[in-house]
Amino acid sequence: MSATHEKGMQAFRSVMDAPIASFFASCVHCGLCAEACLFYTETGDPKYTPIYKLEPLKKFWRREYTLVGKLMGLVGIGATVRDKELAEWSELVYDSCTMCGRCSMVCPVGNDLTYMIRKMREGMAVAGHAPDGLRGATQRAIELGSPMGVKLETLQAQIRHQEKDTGLKVPLDAEGADYMVLLSSMETVNFPEYIGALARIFDKAGVSWTIASEAFEATNSGIQIGVSDLAKVLVQRIVDAAERLKVKYVISPECGHAYTALRWEGPNLIGKPYTFEVVHILELLEQLKRAGRLRTSGKDERKITFHDPCQIVRRGGVLQQPRELLGSVAADFREMPDGGVMNWCCGGGGGVSANDRAEELRLKAFNRKKRQVEATGAGTLVTACANCRIVLEEGLEHNEMNIEVVGLTELIAEYLTDDQPAAAGGEA
DSSP states (O other), X not given: OOHHHHHHHHHXXXXXXXXXXXXXXXXXXXXXXXXXXXXXXXXXXXXXXXXXXXXXXXXXXXXXXXXXXXHHHHTTOSOOOOHHHHHHHHIXXXXXXXXXXXXXXXXXXXXXXXXHHHHHHHHHHHTTOSOHHHHHHHHHHHHHSSTTOOOHHHHHHHHHHHHHHHOOOOOBSOTTOSEEEOBOHXXXXXXXXXHHHHHHHHHHHTOOEEEOTTOOBOOOHHHHHTOHHHHHHHHHHHHHHHHHHTOSEEEEOSOHHHHIIIIIIHHHHHTSOOSSEEEEHHHHHHXXXXXXXXXXXXXXXXXXXXXOOHHHHTTTOOOHHHHHHHHHHEEEEEOOTTOGGGOOOOSOTTTGGGOGGGHHHHHHXXXXXXXXXXXXXXXXXXXXXXXXXXXXXXXXXHTTOOOEEEEHHHHHHHTBOSOOOOOOOSOO
């Protein structure tokens, strides 16, 4: 057994908690999770059945944590997890799972397979079987502050462009602001107009906000690759900046997994509660709308549908807020089949979009989203995750579908009215 393989087995041992043990023990082998996974439904290959992707971890559990497995081990028989097996499973754990959580929703005995994949990645990563794309993104996130290598100077340049376009100041390191805005690298590089949209909305609504120069990146590659120690470093960076600036809230951007990483996993990773609250940008916009501080006028006459980002809607519970917001600006909104909590993933979550070797499979899995979009007859696809947006654009382009993809925050900003209440300031 190599040193890295031994570390992988130690990681399996460290993540083997009561939930995982009970999940394996309670699996009834019904196969319902297969029909909930787009990598299985779009390929028909049984190796993409979610529970099968966990086979090495299950084998480890059976060998070390069941009576039969221990007895077999004493007499030198029974299956053990070998390094070659982990190498073979790397594709199944990283390329064909976006950790979207749809399989967990349909499990009749309540097994959270997404949680188990997340834990299995801990062992895979330390055993050296994480894909190169994710390893590189994680290294850049730790060393440079961004998985795409976006530096502060790049952000400052984008801020200057947005300030010029909007005529509004984008605050940087404003101590005592109520809200600290986080961005994903995708937004900073590909969709900087999101920053301008925030400036326009917050100006109208009288929101006190800032961006932190030391922690503007929301993406947590440590979660995606499955290394909790690195995920902790990235969360702590945000916590330190929020505490230094004395903000009351940290706003998660239009990025699905960033919301999960910061809001649900963050306090456990750093081992203490936050001194601030985490709010998703859609939650805040809906709060402002409900308080009468976000007013729009006019309706977009295009046929519009909405892609629910998995981590925001299914695992984050932000379901009604985007529909409330869309209802205020879309004249012809069309729900996708299976929209809402059972929406199908774009195919690029969980680090799959950063994994070059997964591209062919990802584009094949996109056929599910293609059919969903086509069923609506919409010509405009709105979403609330920059990573989804890139994956959707690539999938639509690959399938030669003439459909525009728009960020929800930017769409709302387009319909702001000058008839706003006096800037109230303070919290929503």
